[in-house]
Amino acid sequence: MGTVTDYLAAREGENQKALEHVIAVARELVPDATEGESYGMPALLHRGKAFVAAMEAKQHLGLYPFSGQILQGFADELGDFTWSPGAVQFTAEHPIPDDLLRRILGERIARIDAQLDRKRR
Template sequence: MAEKAKTVEEYLARLDPSYRAELERIRALVKELVPGLEETVSYGMPTLKHRGRALVYFTASKKHLSFYPSSWAIAELRERLSGYKTTEHAIQFTPETALATDLIEDLVRVHVREIEADRQ
């Protein structure tokens, strides 16, 4: 079994180029939207933290990518996610069915608002 990535860069370097490009786009977008994020790997997934709490996770599987913006954000914006497979915490997509920039921004804004309100 391959050793788990210890950094976001290491995780991304191991991916198929099309998956890597899409996750790099999401990473850059979230970092631009919320300056000063901490990058780490948590639960084996690249994680961007805001105020010491996980803001988003993102990951690649064999057949899809996943974005984890929080169950609160998914619930609040559910009507905009009708074209995607979702779980309570994740949105699944492919490079061909990528999440729109404005949707990512809105999902992140919802979770930032909840973190800043100290919602548990």
Template sequence: MRGEIFRTVDDYVAAQSPALREKLETIRHIIFKAVPGVEEKISYGMPGYQYKGVLIYFGLAQKHIGLYAMPSAIEAFKKELKPYDTSKGTIRFPLDKPLPKKLIADIVKFRKKRNELKHASKPR
């Protein structure tokens, strides 16, 4: 994966093994379901999503899928994220464990709401 350049998220996902493709497609599905109208693109070499600003990113690493959800989401879901390795704005879901689908959906919805509030407070 490192060093490969993908033009689309479809290309990024298609380059993975079937088991990894399934996990990545699950995350994509969760994002699209939680945020109708979200824009998807490759940014920083990984799938990125825009909705009234930066929404979320995810990326595949050797032993985990990183969900880049911004520091506010890490703080808001601190209790739920205890079983996972986290850093300032990143959550690492181990590849050998099932994805916590509801938690991912809740985080995406949280980010959506944050972006909506930020967007609404900007002067027109």
């Protein structure tokens, strides 16, 4: 069991289900993602780079794509959510729509791949 698995197992109820859903979508997009930690958060890693974390806070849940540039590109679609350049707040009752979640995560994957592929040249 990795840190993401352990973290999710310690959550309860609807929050646990909502966080598990985010991680399940991320794993669909990156089936070989590994579990690790970044910025003190349990995270999925893609090619060794922090890809996504989903965490529970007192009043909300948070999606962290480990980039300060990605969410700005979805600003129009994030209008109903509280967000900053590095995180989106959501709740189990008001989750991030799957289509939007997949596009946010897809953008993070693309940026990791581009960064690492540039280094290989």
